[in-house]
Amino acid sequence: MTRAKLIQAAFHNFGEHGYNGGSLAQIAEETGIKKQSIYTYFKSKDELYLAIYERAMLNELEFMKAAMTSYAQQSIEEKLLPLLQQVEQRMGQYVETKFFIRSTYLTPPHLAQTLTKLTYYYLDYLEQLFEDYFTTQHITVSPQEAAISYLALLDSLYVEMLYGGNERFLKRLHASWKIFYKGITN
Template sequence: MTQQKIVLAAYSNFAEHGYSGGSLAQIAEEVGIRKQSIYTYFKSKDDLYLSISQDAMQTELAFMKGFIEQQQEQEVEQMLYLLLRAAQQRFMQQLSTKFFIRSTFITPPHLEKQLLEQTYFYLDSLEAILKHFFAKQQIAVSPTIAASSFLALLDSLYVEMLYGGEARFEKRLEAGWKVFYRGITN
């Protein structure tokens, strides 16, 4: 129970402040424990950060896979657009998602290698899921190109979620979506 509370508080703290601004003392205060009690569950700030990063990555990958599997009977245009909207909603509502996106784009230099390994695992896994999906669709490009293009659009939207705000996200989504969808269907 306490470990789960620490994880939830860490998501919130690191999603808001990043690694550098994140504070074990603030996390402990939010949970209602002493800072030293965190070390019962995690060896260090780095251990906590990497642990929740791994968990968040797995959660996001499971969400993406599940969404694609559940929605695969929909028209490809509707399903993919809904997936992009779902990613936006998750970023706005799920602390683990916000943390995950932030940790993939803003990495502490001393944890960069480990975080890049997690990010590449996520991207490679998601690309494989998308290629499998696109292989079943009537599209004008190869499944590999379609999957890579979709990931490029998703990455650009993640950037706007982090830095641009809702208006910039909407502008990027509408423009990027039109070009992406036309590119895979014509």
């Protein structure tokens, strides 16, 4: 039970403050234990951070996989535009998602190599997931090109979620979706 509480507190703390601003003392306090007790479960701040990053990444992969496999025959507009909107909603609703997106773009330099490997795993998985979907659609570009372009769109929206807020996110979403959709269907 304490390990699960630690993980949840770490998601919240690192999601709000990042690696450098994250505090093991605050995580321990929120969990109701002493800071030294964290080391019973995790050898270091780095180990805790990496463990929750991997967990958050797997959660996001499961979300994407479920979203892409449900209603597999939906059109591009019915499926992929709402998916982008759901990603933004998840950022506001789930500390795990907020942590994952923040950590993907604001990587602690000394953990960059490890986090980059995990991030590339995530991106490669998504690329294949989207490519598989695009093979079932009538598009004017290759499924791989469509998948890569959709990932670029998603990537830009992640950045806007971090830095721009809801209004800027929606502005970027509507403009870029229009161009993306026309680009792959006309």
